[in-house]
Amino acid sequence: MPAPSVSIAKGGGTHGAGPRHVAIIMDGNGRWAKKRLLPRAMGHRKGVEAVRKLVRSLRGTGIDALTLYAFSSENWKRTEEEIADLTTLMKHFIRSDLGEMIENGVKLRIIGDHSAFDPEAVALIDDALARTAHNTGTVLTVALNYGAQQEIARAAAAAAQAGVVTVDTISAHLDTADLPPLDLLIRTSGEIRLSNFLLWQAAYAELYFTDVLWPDFTPEHFQEAVASFGARERRYGGR
Numbered sequence: 001m002p003a004p005s006v007s008i009a010k011g012g013g014t015h016g017a018g019p020r021h022v023a024i025i026m027d028g029n030g031r032w033a034k035k036r037l038l039p040r041a042m043g044h045r046k047g048v049e050a051v052r053k054l055v056r057s058l059r060g061t062g063i064d065a066l067t068l069y070a071f072s073s074e075n076w077k078r079t080e081e082e083i084a085d086l087t088t089l090m091k092h093f094i095r096s097d098l099g100e101m102i103e104n105g106v107k108l109r110i111i112g113d114h115s116a117f118d119p120e121a122v123a124l125i126d127d128a129l130a131r132t133a134h135n136t137g138t139v140l141t142v143a144l145n146y147g148a149q150q151e152i153a154r155a156a157a158a159a160a161q162a163g164v165v166t167v168d169t170i171s172a173h174l175d176t177a178d179l180p181p182l183d184l185l186i187r188t189s190g191e192i193r194l195s196n197f198l199l200w201q202a203a204y205a206e207l208y209f210t211d212v213l214w215p216d217f218t219p220e221h222f223q224e225a226v227a228s229f230g231a232r233e234r235r236y237g238g239r
């Protein structure tokens with residue numbers, strides 16, 4: 001019987017190569033703060049520092065794309081105060097770090113619908129997207145107001161609208177269509193689930209779970225995850 005014609009875009013990692021595209025569910029900011037009797041906002045603030053250090057550390061590594069889950073479509077259920085804290089931190093991050101990202105060739109991308117945030121945040125994000133659009137270094141994708149099931153439903157509807165619904169046409173309509181295939185998905189803080197993040201893209205990704213809380217997650221922890229990826233053999237359903 002002939003093999004079915006499902007094409008699987010192969011990412012890095014076969015024959016010992018490192019991952020090209022790594023995604024992270026940055027979890028544990030609240031617990032980090034609670035352990036220290038600090039407000040949750042402090043955990044998020046430390047979380048942003050961990051993001052900054054990690055992005056800086058990627059220069060010169062083989063990682064082409066880093067995708068971070070910063071705000072899920074379910075995070076609107078958090079208190080108004082926490083949503084405001086997270087929005088303020090994101091605005092501050094863009095104001096303080098955009099110059100450095102431009103200098104280092106980082107290309108910023110957003111998946112999800114960031115238009116739901118306040119107009120000032122939307123304007124800052126749009127400006128940052130425009131000013132980094134032609135950069136050719138690491139692609140830093142931030143998931144904002146993102147839900148994978150919603151993304152898949154939108155992509156399937158767009159494929160149907162165009163008249164052909166296949167794995168390839170749905171993939172081509174995902175928010176991540178122009179990113180390399182996802183190789184490695186990391187989740188911090190000891191939770192073992194995907195929480196509606198990159199469900200389609202994770203089909204052949206290696207999964208890596210660590211107990212480290214996100215604010216404590218260092219570039220060295222990241223390199224440990226990358227090393228564990230290098231030690232695994234990816235078979236994509238074959239033998």
Ligand code: FPP
Nearest residue numbers: 026027028029030031047048051070090093
């Ligand atoms: C999960 O911790 C973390 C979040 C919901 C937000 C992650 C956001 C950041 C690290 C900052 C913004 C990012 C960028 C790119 C500037 P939690 O609050 O669910 O922790 P808990 O499960 O311990 O309560």
